[in-house]
Amino acid sequence: MLLLLVLLFAGQSASARKWTDIRTIHRPDPIDITIFDFLEENDPFRFTLSPSSPPSMDPSHEPSSEPTTSMGPSKSPSISHNPSASPSNPFPSSSPSVVASNVPTIEPSARPTDPPTSPLTKERFPENDPLPSDYYFNYNTKSNARWGPGYPELIPHNSTTLKIHYRNNAWATRTPPKNWYWNEFDSNGFGPWAGILTNKNPRRNRCGRIGRQSPIDIRDSGAKCEEHHQIRNRRGDFTLRQGITAQILPNKLRLLFDRRPCADLDLPECSEPDPPHADFPNNWGGYTDVIHVDFKFPSEHLLYGERFDGEMQIVHLHPTRRRTPIVVSLMKAMVGGYNPILQKVIDEFQYVFHYHASQCASKRQRQMEDDSFNVTSRSGLQGIFTPHHELLVPSIHFFGYEGSLTEPPCSEFVSWFITDRPMTMSFEQLEQLKRIQFHHKDPNCRKTSVHFEESNARPVQDSFGRPVWRCTAQDFQRDPSGV
Numbered sequence: 001m002l003l004l005l006v007l008l009f010a011g012q013s014a015s016a017r018k019w020t021d022i023r024t025i026h027r028p029d030p031i032d033i034t035i036f037d038f039l040e041e042n043d044p045f046r047f048t049l050s051p052s053s054p055p056s057m058d059p060s061h062e063p064s065s066e067p068t069t070s071m072g073p074s075k076s077p078s079i080s081h082n083p084s085a086s087p088s089n090p091f092p093s094s095s096p097s098v099v100a101s102n103v104p105t106i107e108p109s110a111r112p113t114d115p116p117t118s119p120l121t122k123e124r125f126p127e128n129d130p131l132p133s134d135y136y137f138n139y140n141t142k143s144n145a146r147w148g149p150g151y152p153e154l155i156p157h158n159s160t161t162l163k164i165h166y167r168n169n170a171w172a173t174r175t176p177p178k179n180w181y182w183n184e185f186d187s188n189g190f191g192p193w194a195g196i197l198t199n200k201n202p203r204r205n206r207c208g209r210i211g212r213q214s215p216i217d218i219r220d221s222g223a224k225c226e227e228h229h230q231i232r233n234r235r236g237d238f239t240l241r242q243g244i245t246a247q248i249l250p251n252k253l254r255l256l257f258d259r260r261p262c263a264d265l266d267l268p269e270c271s272e273p274d275p276p277h278a279d280f281p282n283n284w285g286g287y288t289d290v291i292h293v294d295f296k297f298p299s300e301h302l303l304y305g306e307r308f309d310g311e312m313q314i315v316h317l318h319p320t321r322r323r324t325p326i327v328v329s330l331m332k333a334m335v336g337g338y339n340p341i342l343q344k345v346i347d348e349f350q351y352v353f354h355y356h357a358s359q360c361a362s363k364r365q366r367q368m369e370d371d372s373f374n375v376t377s378r379s380g381l382q383g384i385f386t387p388h389h390e391l392l393v394p395s396i397h398f399f400g401y402e403g404s405l406t407e408p409p410c411s412e413f414v415s416w417f418i419t420d421r422p423m424t425m426s427f428e429q430l431e432q433l434k435r436i437q438f439h440h441k442d443p444n445c446r447k448t449s450v451h452f453e454e455s456n457a458r459p460v461q462d463s464f465g466r467p468v469w470r471c472t473a474q475d476f477q478r479d480p481s482g483v
Contacts, residue, residue: 125434125435125438125439125449125451125454127140127451127452127453128447128448128449128450128451129447132146132147133177134175134177135174135175135176135177135180135408136450137149137170137171137174137407137408137450138251138450138451138452139251139450139451139452139455139456139457139458140452141452141459143167143168144168145168145170146170147170147450148168148169148170148171148452149166149169149170149171149207149458149459150166150167150168150169150170150171150459151166151167151168151459152164152165152166152167152459153165153166153167163210163462163464164210164461164462165210166208166459169207169208171205171207171208171407171408171410172205172207172208173205174205174207174408174409175203175205175409176203176408176409180203182197182202182203182411183203185197185202185317186198186202186203191259192259192260192261192262192263192270193259193263193291193317193319196317196319196322197322197413199322200322200323200411200412200413201411202409202411202413203409203411204409204411205408205409205410206404206409206410206411206412207408207409207410209410209412210461210462210464211462211464211465211466212402212403212404212412212464212466213403213404213410213412213461213462214300214301214403214404214405214406214410214414214416214458214461215300215301215302215403215406215457215458215460215461216301216302216401216403216460216461216462216463216466216468217301217302217303217304217305217460217463218301218302218303218304218399218401218418218468219304219463219468220399220468220469220470221463221465221466221467221468221469223467223468223469224469225400225469225470225471225472225475226281226282226469227280227281227282227400227471227475227476228281228282228475228476228477229281229476229477230281230396230473230476231278231279231280231281231327231396231398231417232278232279232287233276233277233278233279233386233388234276234277234278234287235276235384235385235386235388236273236274236275236276236277236290236384236386237272237273237274237275237384238257238258238273238275238276238384238385239382239383239384239385240255240344240345240348240382240385241348241382243257243258243273243275244256244257244258244348244385245258246345246348246349246351246352247352248349248352248353248356248436248437248440248448249448250448250449250450251296251407251449251450251451251456252294252295252296252437252456253294253295253349253433253436253437254292254293254294254295255292255293255345255348255387256291256292257275257276257289257290257291257292257293258273258275259275259289259291260273260274260275260289263319265286265287274289275289275290275291276289276290276386276387276388277289277290277316278290278316278325278327278388280316280318280325280415280417281471281476284318284320284321284325285320285321286320288316288317288318288319288325289316289317290314290315290316290387291315291316291317291324292315293312293313293314293315293387294312294313294315295310295311295312295313295331295433295437296310296311296313296406296456296457297309297310297311297430297433297434297437297454297455297456297457298310298311298454298455298457299311299330299331299457300406300457300458300460301328301330301416301418301460302460303330303399303418303420308330308331308332308422309331309332309333309425309430310330310331310425310430310433311328311329311330311331311457312328312329312330312331312387312392312423313326313327313328314326314327314328314329314387314388314393321415322413323413323414323415324413324414324415325414325415325416325417326414326415326416326417327388327393327398327417327419328416328417328418328419329392329393329394329419329422329423330418330419330422330423331422331423331424331425331430332422332423332424332425333424333425333426333427333429333430334424334425334426334427335426335427336426337424337425337426337427337429338425338426338428338429339391339392339423339424339425339426339429340391341389341391341392342391342392342423342425342429343429344382344385346429346432346433346436349433349436350432350436353436353440356440356441356442356443357441359443360441360442360443360444360445363443363444363445364445391423392423393419393423394419394421394422394423394424395419395420395421396419396473396476397419397420397421397470397471397472397473398417398418398419398420398470398471399416399417399418399420399468399469399470399471400415400416400417400418400468400469400470400471401416401463401466401467401468401469402414402415402416402466403415403416403466406457406458407458420470420472434454437449437451437456438451438454
């Protein structure tokens with residue numbers, strides 16, 4: 001009888017070790033199945049049909065009256081467990097740990113491949129060592145790093161104050177390559193927005209400057225909010241599979257939006273099809289298109305000293321202000337925080353991840369095995385996608401300041417709008433996003449991520465007395481258009 005129970009338990013464990021158990025709501029799509037053998041050998045988080053060791057009977061699986069921190073963040077900078085000392089903090093942080101309960105938080109046999117603690121465990125995403133190119137940079141902040149953003153030190157500003165300076169800042173020496181993304185908007189650019197940033201000299205390196213750089217620790221400096229209405233958004237015509245391209249880049253996940261046919265929005269031939277766009281307050285003058293959306297882990301900006309699990313940056317380009325207004329939605333993982341709109345985005349990145357792995361496997365001429373890896377792909381139905389969806393940007397209130405790009409050459413043509421409330425996601429979604437970013441291999445089987453200590457966030461820069469203002473509904477005049 002005992003032997004029968006053991007065999008039954010092992011069978012259940014094996015059948016549970018499938019990718020589909022994490023995301024049961026998504027339907028698998030066909031994909032190059034040569035990926036299976038490759039991932040079985042190379043992915044440290046592979047899911048196999050049989051356990052590599054017998055299921056643990058660790059007593060920690062039993063009910064406990066002790067508080068569990070099993071879903072807490074790991075080595076990435078963590079959310080503060082204590083409310084901010086500043087009385088103006090819009091939402092004092094609370095402990096992200098699960099409340100103590102007498103009910104088991106993990107069922108012993110439901111998902112035996114999942115550890116009994118948080119999926120975000122220490123050293124889960126070790127650093128890669130890609131071959132440096134002319135424009136190569138990474139996020140290594142050690143004192144002997146060759147390609148990193150440097151490490152902070154305090155230096156005198158005047159006889160009474162100090163300022164933050166980054167020593168060993170290799171970013172300050174990086175020169176953009178010929179095919180640099182922002183060349184599109186320079187004097188020799190192309191497309192409808194060519195020349196928009198000519199007067200900003202976007203190729204000039206500013207990474208070593210102090211006082212106008214980003215990101216910063218967002219705190220209301222008391223500056224007046226000049227914005228007279230909320231950011232008005234329009235969703236455009238694009239879906240996640242038409243007009244939007246998911247990209248896994250070395251230091252971010254990006255949704256790249258197609259450009260409209262031409263720049264003059266008053267002309268019918270320029271108006272359709274159009275990407276999502278927004279009308280920014282304080283005399284920006286009309287709507288401005290979204291050109292891409294980036295995801296970084298953990299967050300680059302802090303909010304009253306609190307770092308979040310991630311940051312979504314919605315990047316617009318304004319043709320008359322000749323600046324890039326960027327809307328930031330901070331990302332917070334929490335129990336019960338599953339975000340269905342974010343999951344649609346994750347599915348697109350996951351599909352690219354698997355597709356590149358499949359190309360890598362084909363390149364190595366791996367022998368396929370039909371049942372070694374159960375892969376899922378993109379969710380089924382797709383409608384119009386807007387990054388301004390309320391589940392992605394949950395607040396119309398924001399903090400504003402003037403700053404820079406957060407990667408070399410750190411060009412200073414950015415106006416930042418950081419929402420005062422984060423979007424939520426589940427811990428499983430956070431793990432999936434980090435795995436996609438930090439474990440990606442390109443079709444040539446090269447690891448691409450340049451993260452350091454589970455982070456592709458630039459270190460916080462000195463705000464240096466810059467005005468930072470907060471805008472709420474009390475600052476917004478009544479909108480006669482009803483938008």
